[in-house]
Amino acid sequence: MQTSDRIPTRKEIENIGVYTPGKPLEEVRRELGITHVIKLASNENPNGCSPLVKEAIIQELSNAALYPESTAPELTSKLALMLGVQQDQIITGNGSDEIIRLLTRSYVRTGDEVIMANVTFPRYETNVQIEGGIVVTVPLVEGAHDLEEMLRAINHRTRMIFVCNPNNPTGTIVGEEELLTFIQKVPPHVILVIDEAYYEYVQDSDYLQTLPLLASYPNLVVLRTFSKIYGLASLRMGYGIMHPTIVQSLIKVKEPFNTNRLAQVAAIASLDDEAFVTSCVQDNAEGRNYLEQELVRMGLTYFQSHANFLMIHMNRSGQDVFQGLLAEGVIVRSGTLLGYPETIRVTIGTPEENKAFIQALEKVLTTA
Ligand SMILES: Cc1ncc(COP(=O)(O)O)c(C=O)c1O
Incomplete structure (x- = not known):
């Protein structure tokens, strides 16, 4: 060649x-x-997924020739009810991987700094680099985020911060008070992304519930996924909860049909199986x-x-x-x-x- x-x-x-x-x-x-x-x-679910998912997928197969709804409104409406947020605060993605990419695509400009832990989920770094952003890393302390150091790393060039909670690959969480103080101190010009891909597994009471804070912090973005506890990794369905104006920016840069019909019905069905x-x-x-x-x-x-x-x-x-x-x-x-x-x-x-x-x-x- x-x-x-x-x-x-x-x-x-x-x-x-x-x-x-x-x-x-x-x-x-x-x-x-x-x-x-x-x-x-x-980190897939060894129990697979809910049996309700299989039924929903089989039924939906007859619609395979039809494009899906672009923003998965049935799913976002169900999620909104479940999570106690407004529907326009939710965006679904081809895995939460895609939401990470949409965030950096929409907000990170050449030379912008993005703060994250060293080490954490590697897709944050890659997506920032694709946009020409500068990755600023703050070492973990005993496997956990060092939020004080992350605060100190913020300057006028900082555009975004990623906090993975629980952190992949260490599995550690940051304490409730500590994270709340951090959220309060991050300046409003910085988008703070809290990746909660493993949220449902956390049983420790010292874990901050972030969704109620969205109303007070328009720069806060929370990521969740159907790939882990719901066992739908192959279908690719993740979502983010954030201020509606951020959702609107991300919708502008997403593929029109980023989540497919089978993934949409599978996710809806899996929410019915508590x-x-x-x-x-x-x-x-x-x-x-x-x-x-x-x-x-x-x-x-x-x-x-x-x-x-x-x-x-x-x-x-x-x-x-x-x-x-x-x-x-x-x-x-x-x-x-x-x-x-x-x-x-x-x-x-x-x-x-x-x-x-x-x-x-x-x-x-x-x-x-
Ligand atoms: C912390 C974290 N965020 C996001 C993802 C991406 O998950 P998905 O794109 O399957 O929703 C993963 C996958 O392993 C992860 O560990």
């Missing part, structure tokens, strides 16, 4: 790497030639307790997680442990790509998956 050297890409994207997701099950089966593989790498959500939260807490006890028994430490994953300190190359586990048919995430080279991040699975992970980990650690 001829080279395309004469068609240079925009300089902003020259040094951006391609996102490396958790290794897919299908890929590992193909590469290792084994059929029994467990994936605990992408019992499913409650049992997943319970199962996750039990799975996390089990893993924590086993890790303590093995003399391993981990960050205090409030989400559906644990980041574990291995005191050796996380990449090696990842490879060792892979050979045992267990896919986790190596901390190398996540900013903590001596860790692995494991998603809480079913009781059988958790047990298989611990057995494989013991084997890898004793044979390495």
